[in-house]
Amino acid sequence: MSTSDDQAAFLRQLEEHRGIVSSVAFAYCRDRGAREDVVQSISAELWRAYPRYDGRVAFSTWMYRVAVNAAISYYRRQTRERSGLIDPADFESLPAASEDDGDVARRTTLYRLIDGLDELERALILLYLDGNNHAEIADVLGISQTNVATKISRIKQSLRRSVASDVADD
Numbered sequence: 001m002s003t004s005d006d007q008a009a010f011l012r013q014l015e016e017h018r019g020i021v022s023s024v025a026f027a028y029c030r031d032r033g034a035r036e037d038v039v040q041s042i043s044a045e046l047w048r049a050y051p052r053y054d055g056r057v058a059f060s061t062w063m064y065r066v067a068v069n070a071a072i073s074y075y076r077r078q079t080r081e082r083s084g085l086i087d088p089a090d091f092e093s094l095p096a097a098s099e100d101d102g103d104v105a106r107r108t109t110l111y112r113l114i115d116g117l118d119e120l121e122r123a124l125i126l127l128y129l130d131g132n133n134h135a136e137i138a139d140v141l142g143i144s145q146t147n148v149a150t151k152i153s154r155i156k157q158s159l160r161r162s163v164a165s166d167v168a169d170d
Contacts, residue, residue, distance in 0.1 A: 010050050027126040028071040045070035064140045068123045
């Protein structure tokens, strides 16, 4: 396959799975300008890694793995300012964002809570919320399915406690 064929195949796959890049970038960065940098960083890393994609796993699984690692690397390089608040307008770029104000409020709360998770927990919950099963998540993150199940259960419990605490505080 020629370089132009490789590039065309890569661009088709990138377009088909662009929601993965958007979701991962949004999970690691709320600022719109910086999020564009994260998307560019992920896209560049995907292109660099593309020659090593061998088809043993689904392209989307491979793409998640590369995207999450690229986002974590970017995240670690940046000085992060945490305000604890997210501008609801930031949700406009989410692939399936609803116009309903209640949905925006729930998503705002969810992402505020997800912001409090460590890098691995954030990657786990992102993959889980995107509908990946435990085997796919384990493959992307390089941990066992049992570990995925245990960690997701603990994250859900922690998020429930945080939501309950927020409701009690209101």
